[in-house]
Amino acid sequence: MDAADSRPASLFSETHQLKNIDAVFGIMDFYTRDHARRVAIYAMRLARRVGLPPEELENIALGGLLHDIGKVGLSPRIFRNKEATLSAEMQEEIRQHPSIGVSLLKGIEFPTPVLDYVYYHHERGDGSGYPCGLTADKIPLGAKIISVADCFDAITTDRSYQKGKNRKDAFAILKKARGNGFCPGLVEAFIEEVKENGMVAIWPPRRLESELSALSVHR
Numbered sequence: 001m002d003a004a005d006s007r008p009a010s011l012f013s014e015t016h017q018l019k020n021i022d023a024v025f026g027i028m029d030f031y032t033r034d035h036a037r038r039v040a041i042y043a044m045r046l047a048r049r050v051g052l053p054p055e056e057l058e059n060i061a062l063g064g065l066l067h068d069i070g071k072v073g074l075s076p077r078i079f080r081n082k083e084a085t086l087s088a089e090m091q092e093e094i095r096q097h098p099s100i101g102v103s104l105l106k107g108i109e110f111p112t113p114v115l116d117y118v119y120y121h122h123e124r125g126d127g128s129g130y131p132c133g134l135t136a137d138k139i140p141l142g143a144k145i146i147s148v149a150d151c152f153d154a155i156t157t158d159r160s161y162q163k164g165k166n167r168k169d170a171f172a173i174l175k176k177a178r179g180n181g182f183c184p185g186l187v188e189a190f191i192e193e194v195k196e197n198g199m200v201a202i203w204p205p206r207r208l209e210s211e212l213s214a215l216s217v218h219r
Contacts, residue, residue, distance in 0.1 A: 029079050032068055035153055038200045040064035042149035046186065047142070049193045060142045062110070063117030067146055070101030070118070083161055095130045098122060117142040121150060126180035136183065144183045148174065148190050151182070156199065167199060 043064035047057050071078070074093055081090065101118045120143035123129035125136035136144075155170040165173070171191050178184040 029071075031157075031159065032071060032079075035157065036065050036068055038153045038157075039067060039146065039149045041200045042153060042190070043142075043146045045193050045197065046145050046149060046190050049189050050145075050186070052141075056113070056142065059111060059113040060117065060145055062114045063121070063142055064146050064149060066101065066105060066110075066114065067118055067121045067150060068097060068101070069104055070097035070099065072104070073097070073100040081161065095122075098131050113140070113142055116140050117146055119143075121146045123147070124181045125183065128180070144186055148182050148186050151177070152190065152194075153200070167194065 040061045041064075044057055044061040047060045052060070071094075074097060078090060078094060086094070098119045098121065102115050105115055105118060117140060119131070120134065120139055123132065123134040123139045123143060124147075125139070127133045127135045152170055152174060155165050155173055156167065157164045171194075174182065174187045174191065178187050
């Protein structure tokens with residue numbers, strides 16, 4: 001995938017663009033906004049745990065925060081849906097959100113790795129993911145990290161169509177998806193991280209903001 005720019009970015013700077021993005025998330029769907037924040041926290045914690053350098057931690061956190069930004073381009077019916085099983089047409093629409101997200105972020109000139117993580121976060125090790133059907137050796141590490149964080153948060157939080165599962169059940173689902181879905185080493189590292197340091201606060205939203213600030217990268 002082509003990228004627009006490779007300048008360093010700062011997740012925690014009060015940029016006009018990020019404020020606008022966060023506001024769009026809130027208008028679109030409060031769950032999606034808070035899910036994005038939790039994924040950023042989980043992803044940064046996992047990246048730190050596996051020893052990635054500070055600049056990469058920040059890119060991964062940004063990718064986690066923005067991974068679903070392409071959903072702003074989806075039709076309202078997606079957010080109104082209360083059924084666990086989607087029609088083929090709705091599934092196909094949802095599969096467009098990584099591409100829509102990258103198109104939006106290119107206009108704000110985010111760094112190359114951030115765009116890659118947004119674009120590839122639904123790829124899976126066995127090639128069954130989207131949008132490109134990449135196999136494990138072709139998926140960027142940051143996208144693999146975000147995909148684990150994304151899955152765990154989706155499993156453990158309540159949605160209109162399903163009740164969130166407990167931590168034990170979520171761990172079992174992640175373990176079952178090792179290899180053909182997620183990177184086995186990242187799954188193990190993530191589980192150990194959550195066991196040692198706990199889950200991200202789901203409510204109130206200000207707790208999420210404080211946790212993001214506490215994870216700020218110091219170079």
